[in-house]
Amino acid sequence: xxxxxxxxxxxxxxxxxxxxxxxxxxxxxxxxEQILHALDRLTYGPxxxxxxxxxxxxxxxxxxxxxxxxRIPESTQLAERLAPxxxxxxxxxxxxxxxxxxxxxxxxxxxxAPLPDDPVARAAVRNMMARQEKRQMAxxxxxxxxxxxxxxxxxxxxxxxxxxxxxxxxxxAVIAALSPxxxxxxxxxxxxxxxxPLIAAAPPEVRRxxxxxxAPPQAVAADLTAAKLYRAIxxxxxxxxxxxxxxxxxxxxxxxxxxxxYEITDYEAHAIEPHVLGKFRDLLEATAKSPxxxxxxxxxxxxxxxxxxxxxxxxxxxxxxxxLELHTMGVDGGYTQRDVTEVARCFTGWSIRAxxxxxxFFYNDRWxxxxxxxxxxxxxxxxxGMDDGEKVLDIVSTSPATAHHISLELAQKxxxxxxxxxxxxxxxxxFLKSGGDLRExxxxxxxxxxxxxxxxxxxxxxxxxxxxxxAIRATNADVEDAFTLSNQIAKLxxxxxxxxxxxxxxxxxxxxxNSSALLGRMNFALALAANKVPGVHLEPVAAxxxxxxxxxxxxxxxxxxTRAAIEKTQRPEVIAGLVMGSPDFQRR
Amino acid sequence: MHTRxxxxxxxxxxxxxxxxxxxxxxxxxYARESxxxxxxxxxxxxxxxxxxxxxxxxxxxxxxxxYALRPTIAIPRPDGTAAAAxxxxxxxxxxxxxxxxxxxxQAGQLAIVEAxxxxxxxxxxxxxxxxMESGTPGxxxxxxxxxxxTLAPEQRPSPVRAVSIGSGLARALRGPxxxxxxxxxxxxxxxxxxxxxxxxxxxxxxxxxxLHGTAQETFEAVKLMQSVQKQKYVPAGGAxxxxxxxxxxxxxxxxxxxxxxxxxxxxxxxxxxxxxVNEVGAKPTEGQLANRLAEFGQALAAFYQDMGDQMADIxxxxxxxxxxxxxxxxxxxxxxxxxxxxFAMGGDIHGGKVYGDWPxxxxxxxxxxxxxxxxxxxxxxxxxxxxxxxxGRTVAEVFPGYNQPRFRGLL
Numbered sequence: 001x002x003x004x005x006x007x008x009x010x011x012x013x014x015x016x017x018x019x020x021x022x023x024x025x026x027x028x029x030x031x032x033e034q035i036l037h038a039l040d041r042l043t044y045g046p047x048x049x050x051x052x053x054x055x056x057x058x059x060x061x062x063x064x065x066x067x068x069x070x071r072i073p074e075s076t077q078l079a080e081r082l083a084p085x086x087x088x089x090x091x092x093x094x095x096x097x098x099x100x101x102x103x104x105x106x107x108x109x110x111x112x113a114p115l116p117d118d119p120v121a122r123a124a125v126r127n128m129m130a131r132q133e134k135r136q137m138a139x140x141x142x143x144x145x146x147x148x149x150x151x152x153x154x155x156x157x158x159x160x161x162x163x164x165x166x167x168x169x170x171x172x173a174v175i176a177a178l179s180p181x182x183x184x185x186x187x188x189x190x191x192x193x194x195x196x197p198l199i200a201a202a203p204p205e206v207r208r209x210x211x212x213x214x215a216p217p218q219a220v221a222a223d224l225t226a227a228k229l230y231r232a233i234x235x236x237x238x239x240x241x242x243x244x245x246x247x248x249x250x251x252x253x254x255x256x257x258x259x260x261x262y263e264i265t266d267y268e269a270h271a272i273e274p275h276v277l278g279k280f281r282d283l284l285e286a287t288a289k290s291p292x293x294x295x296x297x298x299x300x301x302x303x304x305x306x307x308x309x310x311x312x313x314x315x316x317x318x319x320x321x322x323x324l325e326l327h328t329m330g331v332d333g334g335y336t337q338r339d340v341t342e343v344a345r346c347f348t349g350w351s352i353r354a355x356x357x358x359x360x361f362f363y364n365d366r367w368x369x370x371x372x373x374x375x376x377x378x379x380x381x382x383x384x385g386m387d388d389g390e391k392v393l394d395i396v397s398t399s400p401a402t403a404h405h406i407s408l409e410l411a412q413k414x415x416x417x418x419x420x421x422x423x424x425x426x427x428x429x430x431f432l433k434s435g436g437d438l439r440e441x442x443x444x445x446x447x448x449x450x451x452x453x454x455x456x457x458x459x460x461x462x463x464x465x466x467x468x469x470x471a472i473r474a475t476n477a478d479v480e481d482a483f484t485l486s487n488q489i490a491k492l493x494x495x496x497x498x499x500x501x502x503x504x505x506x507x508x509x510x511x512x513x514n515s516s517a518l519l520g521r522m523n524f525a526l527a528l529a530a531n532k533v534p535g536v537h538l539e540p541v542a543a544x545x546x547x548x549x550x551x552x553x554x555x556x557x558x559x560x561x562t563r564a565a566i567e568k569t570q571r572p573e574v575i576a577g578l579v580m581g582s583p584d585f586q587r588r
Numbered sequence: 589m590h591t592r593x594x595x596x597x598x599x600x601x602x603x604x605x606x607x608x609x610x611x612x613x614x615x616x617x618y619a620r621e622s623x624x625x626x627x628x629x630x631x632x633x634x635x636x637x638x639x640x641x642x643x644x645x646x647x648x649x650x651x652x653x654x655y656a657l658r659p660t661i662a663i664p665r666p667d668g669t670a671a672a673a674x675x676x677x678x679x680x681x682x683x684x685x686x687x688x689x690x691x692x693x694q695a696g697q698l699a700i701v702e703a704x705x706x707x708x709x710x711x712x713x714x715x716x717x718x719x720m721e722s723g724t725p726g727x728x729x730x731x732x733x734x735x736x737x738t739l740a741p742e743q744r745p746s747p748v749r750a751v752s753i754g755s756g757l758a759r760a761l762r763g764p765x766x767x768x769x770x771x772x773x774x775x776x777x778x779x780x781x782x783x784x785x786x787x788x789x790x791x792x793x794x795x796x797x798x799l800h801g802t803a804q805e806t807f808e809a810v811k812l813m814q815s816v817q818k819q820k821y822v823p824a825g826g827a828x829x830x831x832x833x834x835x836x837x838x839x840x841x842x843x844x845x846x847x848x849x850x851x852x853x854x855x856x857x858x859x860x861x862x863x864x865v866n867e868v869g870a871k872p873t874e875g876q877l878a879n880r881l882a883e884f885g886q887a888l889a890a891f892y893q894d895m896g897d898q899m900a901d902i903x904x905x906x907x908x909x910x911x912x913x914x915x916x917x918x919x920x921x922x923x924x925x926x927x928x929x930x931f932a933m934g935g936d937i938h939g940g941k942v943y944g945d946w947p948x949x950x951x952x953x954x955x956x957x958x959x960x961x962x963x964x965x966x967x968x969x970x971x972x973x974x975x976x977x978x979x980g981r982t983v984a985e986v987f988p989g990y991n992q993p994r995f996r997g998l999l
Contacts, residue, residue: 106865193833257714298712318728325729461798493757500718500759502728509798514757515747515768515806516776518799522787523779565790578786583796583803 024455025420034059036555037457040588041414042066042446043238045470046555063446067277067439069237078234081479084204085223088265092291093358095262097121099216105129124212131188131213150189154182163201168534171201180209187213204481204535217261224255224264225496226482229489232469233479243276243442244268245465246413251287251327252504253296255497259355260292264497267292280406280436281397284327288319288393289361291352297322297502300355304348304369315369320344322502328396330405339376345369346380346388403431407441412507415451416459423450458587461509464492466588467521471528471580472536474553481535488524488533493517525581529573541572549575550584559584629901629936629977632841632854632891633735633760633970636884636908637717638861641922642929643914643949643960644868644877645686646700646942650679653949657915661868661922671872676700680942684873685881688889692933697892697899699937699998701930702944704964705910709956711924713862716909720966721759723987732763734970734987735853739765740980746850747809753837758855768809773840776813784810816847827894828886834858835887842894845902852978858884861908865919875920892933900935903977903999907966913958914949925959930969936977936999943996968993 029037035054039046042063054062065072082088087095097116100108107113109129116122151160162174175198178186187195187210199210211219228245235241248268255264271290275283287293294300299319320343324335349368353359363386372382378395380388396402407427411419427444434440445451462470468489472479479485486496493512499505524533531538541549546566550558553576558566562582569575579585648654649665663683666675673681674690680702682690692698708725710716719725723734735758739750750767752758757769770776778784784807791803821843829835837856844851860880869875888904895902911928927947933939947953947961955961967990971983976999983993 103864254714257712322728331729500714503731513798513802515766515802515809516757516770518803518806519776519778519810522783526778526780526783559794561793561795562790564793565786569786574780574783577780578783578790581783581787582790583794583799586799587796 025416025423025450025453027454028449029452029454029457033457033556034452037452038063039555040458041451041456041460042242043473044232044241044466045473045588047473048476048552051555066237066239067442067446069240069277072236075234075236078230078236081230081234082227084208085227087220087223088227088269090265091358092262092266092360095220095265096259096356096358098124099212099220099262100125100128101217101261102128102215124216127184127213131184147189147191151186154185154189163198168201168532172203172534175202175206178206183209184213200483200487201534204483207481207483220261220265221255221497222483222486224268225486228496229469229482229485230479232465233472240273240276244273246410247276247283248272249499249504250409251283251293252499252502253292253497254500256500257296260296262358263290263292263295266290275438277439277442278437280402280431280438281393283438284397285390285393287327288323288347288350288389291355291360293319294350294352294361295355299344299347299350300352302344302348302350303367304345304371315341315344315348317341317344319347323392324396326502326504328405329399329401330408333399333401333405335376338374342373342375343392345371345373346375346384346392349386350389397436398432400428400432403428403436407431409507410441410445414445415456417508417510420450420455423448460588461512461586462588463505463512464489464494464517464521465496467492467586468524470588471525471585474555474580474585475528475538475541475576477528478537479535480537484534485536488520492520492524521586522581525579525585526574526577529575529577529580531573541576543572546575550579553579554584558582628850628852629979630845630851630853630903631735631738631973631978632856632902632904634888634904634906635717635721635758635760635855635857636861636880636906637713637857637859638863638908639713639716639910639912639924640861640880640908640928641863641867641877641912642702642908642927643911643922645683645881646676646702646929647673647681647683648679648702648946648949649673649681651946651949653914653951657949659916661916661920663868663872677942679946683878683881685878686885688885689931692889692892693940696940697935697937698931698933699939700942701932701964701969701996701998702942703927703947703960703962704930704944704969705927705962705966707962707965709926711910711926713909713924718759720907720909723760723967723970724989727989730988733758733760735760735855736763736765736767737986738853738974738978738981739767741765746812746852747805748812748844748849749852750854751841751844751851752855753840754857758857761853761855766805770813770840772836773813773843774817777810777817812849816843816849819847821846823890823894825893825896827890827892829890829894830883830886832883832887834883835890838887838891839894842891845895845898858887863912864917864921864923867916867921888931888933899933903932903934903936903973905933905970905973906931907970911960914954914960915958926955927960927962930966932969932973932998934977938998943998964996965990965993968995969998972996972998 035051038054038059039050087099090098097118098121104113105125105128108115108125116125159174162170187198190198195214199207202210208219211222231241253260253264253267255261267290271286275286297319298316302316303314305314317340321340323343324333324340325331329335349364351362351364353362365385368385370383373380375392376395380391407424411424411427415423426448427441430444431441450456468485489496494505505511527533528538529541546569547563549572550566562584566575566578569578644663647663655662664672666673666681670684672684674684674687675681676693689698706716706719706725708719721733722730724730736750745766748768750761750765752761752767752769754769754771757767761767778787788807791800794800823829829839841854841856863876866875867877869878872878892899907930908928911925912922913925917923945963947963951957953961967987971987971993972995974981974986975983984991
């Protein structure tokens with residue numbers, strides 16, 4: 001509740017603007033703006049040629065296809081990009097074995113855990129064990145003189161000079177030319193704070209090697225974030241990708257909490273993605289039973305009374321609370337603290353089998369609170385088991401408060417921060433009538449006059465992820481390596497898979513409008529247009545007058561103020577940078 | 589003429605662009621700029637991420653159980669040598685690597701609070717940091733942070749009234765009041781000067797109500813920073829900030845405060861405290877904890893020295909999400925625990941004293957049989973700093989739901 005009050009107060013200016021032309025949601029968008037609007041909202045931004053393609057297919061057919069992504073052939077370019085990202089195709093147990101954490105390596109070294117069976121993983125672990133001591137010495141050694149001496153033994157002075165002050169390309173060439181042995185030596189010689197920049201400067205294949213040598217779990221994270229960017233940029237199933245992002249964020253899980261660094265891959269692919277246009281109840285259950293969520297919100301160790309063990313204190317309400325507040329009914333949904341506790345009691349025993357070995361959902365009846373519960377007025381009789389939790393999912397997924405909460409969030413994401421109540425009410429009714437069919441709810445929204453209104457057009461500020469993806473798409477840039485882009489997005493305030501709070505990122509504009517992020521967007525736009533973002537290749541911006549270049553990136557005329565500001569600029573790449581950093585481009 | 593050795597040394601320091609940016613400025617130049625020096629009070633919050641081992645930071649050498657619980661990693665009783673605790677009050681002693689802070693303690697400007705922390709039982713770094721920064725233990729949905737809530741609404745606030753040093757805006761600083769994050773003062777700019785003016789014109793004239801206002805504040809802050817960026821900065825009083833990230837963060841904070849650009853609250857963090865293994869090396873002044881403490885102590889002491897008389901208007905307060913187990917583990921380290929220690933430094937602080945009720949380390953006094961028990965809520969310490977040092981906010985406003993703070997008399 002506090003959050004909504006806060007967001008509302010920040011967005012007062014926007015509210016006033018929206019309500020002052022109160023009929024804007026009833027005013028129909030002109031035809032050509034409808035096409036752009038569809039691309040703005042249902043894709044990660046138009047690419048050159050997309051407007052013509054939509055005109056050819058017709059809006060209705062195109063939207064219908066996007067609502068049935070299985071009908072759309074997937075991009076071969078995307079498949080090529082995803083192919084080297086090995087970790088995407090492993091299950092959680094395999095990930096834990098192939099990308100062991102430093103703690104696990106230590107356990108193996110101490111004989112507390114077995115060496116992995118896989119020969120590659122086994123060799124990697126052996127190497128890490130052997131090198132751990134050396135690295136600890138480098139880490140503890142703050143002596144610059146000694147570091148210089150170590151580097152001198154490994155690299156030529158010219159190579160050090162290039163790594164010090166060369167361009168990103170030159171640095172990359174130096175690193176790429178190092179033999180594997182040299183690379184290991186260099187990595188071991190550096191203190192950790194210099195190892196990070198080395199990893200960032202390396203070409204993708206070498207970076208992977210460096211990550212596997214130094215911090216294997218980070219290779220999993222790098223694969224995931226890269227894959228998310230590649231899908232957003234290259235997938236033909238654009239709406240599905242946006243919905244994947246929306247629902248992951250709705251059921252947010254933080255990648256850096258314990259075993260969740262290994263669980264996210266499976267979570268996104270199997271709990272979220274298959275259900276984004278399916279039934280809400282299925283989506284909810286898939287998240288409720290996912291090790292990722294069970295671990296993130298601590299339910300895996302929640303126990304009924306008298307079941308507290310040595311390490312666990314008993315009932316843990318975290319999941320129960322977030323289930324009601326964030327996942328289903330919403331903070332004003334009409335439940336009480338008592339309901340939170342009762343829901344938590346129903347989920348006692350919903351746990352993870354062997355969490356450190358990548359096990360799946362496991363219902364532990366011995367931990368289950370067998371007493372009677374009353375959830376939102378419904379009595380769940382004593383003596384139940386795993387079914388108690390299922391009953392809760394039934395109750396909350398059919399609650400009108402949930403239907404309203406989900407509809408409001410979707411409308412905030414796709415229409416406007418303060419969507420008209422008429423629209424949200426219609427979506428709510430469809431949600432209830434269709435038994436929580438999310439495709440039907442989306443259809444209701446995309447069929448609405450409010451969606452196709454002047455009030456909705458450009459009403460949303462792009463998130464950092466959307467801004468970066470849309471800039472890549474608008475310029476038709478070729479992303480050979482997503483690492484820098486993903487770091488860039490983190491710097492703009494939206495680290496991918498790393499939203500610590502269960503709230504996920506906000507769906508409203510205010511979250512993204514702050515000083516350093518705005519400066520960051522402008523600097524990113526200038527760097528991208530000048531082809532200075534490592535890992536991204538951009539054809540030189542074609543010469544032309546400012547208005548033509550602007551039109552090529554905005555797919556519409558720039559606003560008068562933006563036009564006036566860029567009029568006198570000569571260099572095409574600067575014009576392009578200014579346009580992508582303009583207020584116009586921050587909107588969708 | 590550089591020798592090859594010197595060349596290599598400099599190269600490696602500056603390698604990958606991580607070198608220090610030597611842009612310092614004499615105090616006189618600032619004084620000229622700030623003809624009307626404001627006497628606003630400033631609060632600097634420092635977060636030690638990873639759960640610092642309070643029991644080895646401020647050592648309860650008077651508690652016999654301490655040595656029984658930590659046969660291999662305890663810090664020896666004060667004996668005047670460089671490898672022993674530094675006596676504070678006959679019962680507690682500072683870790684020897686914190687020696688730079690001893691003069692501050694002796695000058696009565698450093699107070700220590702023992703057995704303090706968050707009452708929430710979680711031992712998850714992630715949850716505990718979140719709770720400590722939101723200022724609402726046990727409540728996950730709080731969107732804004734306690735440090736943001738300390739700011740009172742103002743007609744024309746300084747664009748840099750609230751600054752978090754680092755790549756993102758700290759959780760503690762999120763919220764309705766304007767707050768900026770700066771990785772480095774030098775980076776807070778549009779990298780192409782010509783484009784900066786164009787962007788400013790573009791956004792300045794924009795009818796986009798959401799972007800226009802923030803952009804205006806941003807460019808105000810950028811301009812403000814330009815004047816700071818132009819001037820070289822030389823820390824006063826011979827202060828030497830350590831080279832690591834935290835030392836440099838404290839230097840940025842000092843530079844901003846001295847530039848007199850309206851900073852009211854600042855946030856910096858320092859990681860590396862999660863000492864499960866090899867916490868203490870062959871000597872107490874070696875190992876992971878000693879390394880972290882050396883940087884921590886040097887940075888705070890340098891800041892103190894650099895700020896000089898201006899410390900009268902500044903309070904620096906430190907925290908960490910929870911403490912560590914009273915007993916050492918089998919790896920010369922400690923695991924996640926409960927209560928911890930906090931420092932408060934500044935001219936307003938009644939320092940030279942260890943505050944708090946010491947629960948003792950007898951096994952029946954330990955929290956859940958393993959950790960130092962909590963006798964002071966971290967909100968008592970922060971609340972006291974906020975209400976007595978800054979003005980305008982009550983404890984209930986900054987820490988919603990926390991209505992009966994027990995101040996320890998630190999200020």
